Amino acid sequence: MSSEMEREAPETTVTNELTHARNITSQQVMSPLACFANVTVSEMSKLKDSSNYKLWNISFLSYAGLAPPEFKAFVLDDTTHAGEVPGRNSTFESMVDHLVVITVSNDILEEVRDKSLIGKAAYLYIKDQYGVLQIHEQIQYITDLYDKILSNSVKFEKKMLYFNNIWKFLTKKNK
DSSP states (O other): HHHHHHHOOOOHHHHHHHHHHHHHHHHHHGGGGGTTTTTTGGGGBBBBBBBGGHHHHHHHHHHHTTOHHHHHHHHHHHOOTTSSSTTTHHHHHHHHHHHHHHOHHHHHHHHHHHHHHHHHHHHEEEEEEESSSOOOHHHHHHHHHHHHHHHHHOOHHHHHHHHHHHHHHHHHHHO
């Protein structure tokens, strides 16, 4: 058995550990997570970097809305941290952690776990790290959309959608 582990590539071992962590989390806290039983998150929808944070957070909060209203309030309240909500902590922390696990990429999950963060602490860390696009990321985002607009292989309707996304990004920047 140990010789099999030694033969695996490091990337495979990390992926297996993350998969195992996802399964353990789901199994250990299944009863409070019944409200998330039908939630499926595609790889495309998972948080990968700052560029898809906004959409990820909207999805994350909509999933949180499937639980009792107190849970979503717990998630939204940036001043509420672990240890500050007697009686609800372990359940709510497990629920937040489950949503983090199923909605972020393996790389981000590994980053969060390397910092020993779970639950609300993991969510707040993700919010701080990925919630704001750095200047170079903003430029890259606009450039990528602009390149798609200039592409001859993109249909007109898609070009208009990309232009609309650039317009929204630029006009909502200061709000």
